[in-house]
Amino acid sequence: MGFLSSRLSGTSGRKPSATEGPVANAGIALDDPGQPLRLIRSFEAQGSGWFWETDRAGKLIYLSGKVAGQLADAGEQVAGRALTELFEMSGASENGERTLNFHLHARASFEDYEVRLASGSSDRCWSISGRPWFDEIGQFRGFVGSGCDLTDKRRSEAEIARLAMFDSLTGLANRARMHLSLTQALGRANAGTYRPTALLLLDLDRFKAVNDTLGHQTGDALLQQVAQRLTRAVGDSALVGRLGGDEFKVILPGESNREKLDEVAQAIITALSHPYSISGARVSIGCSIGIALAPEHGDDPETLVRNADLALYSAKADGRGVHRFYREEMLVQAQTRKVLEDDLRYALTLNQFHLVYQPLVSTSEGKIVGYEALLRWNHPTRGKISPVEFIPVAEESGLIEQIGEWVLRTACATAASLPVSVRMAVNVSPIQFAKPSLPTVVTRALAESGLEAQRLELEITESVFLDGSAATEHMFRALKGIGVRLSLDDFGTGYSSLGYLRSAPFDKIKIDQSFVRGAKIEGSRNAAIIKAIVTLADTLGLETTAEGVEAQDEIELIRALGCSHVQGFVYGEPRLADALAADLESQGAMPQLVGVKVTRSPRVTMLRSAAVSVGSRKGTARIRNISTDGAMVDCHTGIEFRVGGEILIEVFGEARGATVQWVTEGRAGLRFAQKIELKQ
Ligand code: C2E
Ligand code: MG
Ligand code: MG
Secondary structure, rough: OOHHHHHHHOOOOOOOOOOOOOOHHHHOOOOOOHHHHHHHHHHOOOOEEEEEEOOOEEEEEEOHHHHHHHHHOOOOOOOOOOOHEEEEEEOOEEEEHHHHHHHHHHHHOOEEEEEEEEOOOOOOOOEEEEEEEEEEOOOOEEOOOOEOOOOHHHHHHHHHHHHHHHHOOOOEEEEHHHHHHHHHHHHHHHHOOOOOEEEEEEEEEEEHHHHHHHHHHHHHHHHHHHHHHHHHHHHOOOOEEEEEEEEEEEEEEOOOOOOHHHHHHHHHHHHHHHHHOOOOOEEEOOOEEEEEOOOOOOOOHHHHHHHHHHHHHHHHHOOOOOEOOOOOOHHHHHHHHHHHHHHHHHHOOOOOEEEEEEEEEHHHHHHHEEEEEEEEEEEEOOOOHHHHHHHHHHHHOOOHHHHHHHHHHHHHHHHHHOOOOOEEEEEOOOOHHHHOHHHHHHHHHHHHHOOHHHEEEEOOOOOHHOOOOOHHHHHHHHHHHHEEEEEEEEOOOOOOOOOOHOOOOOOOOEEOHHHOOOOOOOOOOOOHHHHHHHHHHHHHEEEEOOOOOOOOOHHHHHHHOOEEEEEEHHOOOOOHHHHHHHHHHHHHOOOOOOOOOOOOOOOOOEEHHHHHEEEEEEEEEEEEEOOOEEEEEEEEOOOOOOOEEEEEEEEEEEEEEEEEEEEOEEEEEEEOOOOOOOOO
């Protein structure tokens, strides 16, 4: 009979000596010999603790009923089995079983060893401790020990570890896990035992609108479907993760072939752009992708992620729904942008801004009926910087709010000094439009200047509808409530959804200059588009302004097509505030025509080789014909010409920036960023 077994089976009334074993050392009431046993039984019955005992040969002669039951459930017979037959070490210790055996053979105590069933028939695990016990004459009699169940603790630890590594919504790897995977992939790449790695950063287009309009539950369901489609699109060799929000990351270990990556990116964009069906609603989103390759674009995770991010930024700037590879210029641009942002922060306080005013002329009478205020920045070292360059920076940095307020106040003050028949148009950025404070800012500018609300016209672009939220509608109502006019700027360049025209309370549509330019040229469809826009506007009771009219013959066309207003360099450069009053007084507010008479500069045929470069790639192209505005080139150069892409082309010994307008059958049409002089 063993130490524990005899006591627990009640066959021995012997009082344990202080040296005998772990149980004997417990604090016990000496006047009640039955008490320790009661305590042990109650301990065994509750909680997760249990006891065991072996004989001299290591065979179990006692095991608490609870564990014996669990072993029986797992199909294990306890009777006559050795402790080491039933249990083996689990966890970190590789040679665990030997260690347990070792202790038993060496008759040495051990503590808190993590064990599991040697047969693997259950996933339970326990912690056990044991010590040898010796009888009165010092003879080794076996081991006595205790144990406790670790299963729940280990399960919750595993769950915590899983949560720490996986995104609970989509089941994809999370940011931490992806970072680890990227570090590992790059580590192997650097060790020379692994092929290069491609990193793709994805951002969903229009996801915010879905979340805002259809609710977070729909947004969550959408993200789950995106995760599934994305995983399917990239295949098994890729690692896919969600970084949070609508940002996803894909790691392609061993991939560096750009054509293959083009295909992968395109497959992702196509897969994610198909409509989704979520609890009966049809939802459409898009996706932009930035790609960086290791080791070409960086060999540590931080650089690679930053560069993929810059490429993603560029993909979004290029109209979204596209993918871009990282290029060095992107980093340079980002740095330039940062400098610009820092300078912009002080431009207002340092009085570096001023406004110029471009006349809005009625087509019927040819009279100035208003002005559009245009912001100008005179940079102390860089000189004049175009709003096309700095407004987006101001928007991203949040500075547009302050700057926009200054523009509103200044333009209103100028308008208040002009005859009451003259209106003032002010551009309002979508960022300003999204701020609930805009109506207050407008009201304040009107009150301070004393300008009547109906003389102020706010120009808004289609992008304010991107959000499609109730807040947009609310803002329209608030502004109309003040009494200001609203015009839709750059119409036709945005998101080509006409739905909003039904409900948004516009007074005017401004037809973008890209439709006006070249409308006179034979074969151009622009005139037909302008006509269609005018018809639409007439039906809705809206005025129309043709923007960017440069040539005098275009005015005739615009009038014939029925536009109510004209605006453009045909009336000269925009004017400074102090010139306006005089302009309005002279010749009955009829502006002078200074633009060229005929629309287009003639083309010159030439066959000449020219160096071209797209990003860091260089080649040559053959110029077929050229005008002051652009050129047609043969593009069998090994350089990829993409519509909308920017290239540098050497003309008359100077590198000129140009945008690719069209590409067909090995030829491309280029439009120069700045008119060039033809000297042949
Ligand atoms: P926009 O509101 O469409 O303004 C018209 C732009 O076209 C102005 O460029 C104007 O100078 C230019 N333009 C006018 N007539 C002609 C023409 O005949 N030919 C050509 N080639 N261009 C013409 P600008 O001043 O460089 O402004 C560009 C854009 O910057 C504006 O486009 C507007 O979106 C933004 N912007 C300008 N001022 C402000 C402002 O105060 N606040 C905000 N948020 N945006 C502004
Ligand atoms: Mg405008
Ligand atoms: Mg415009």
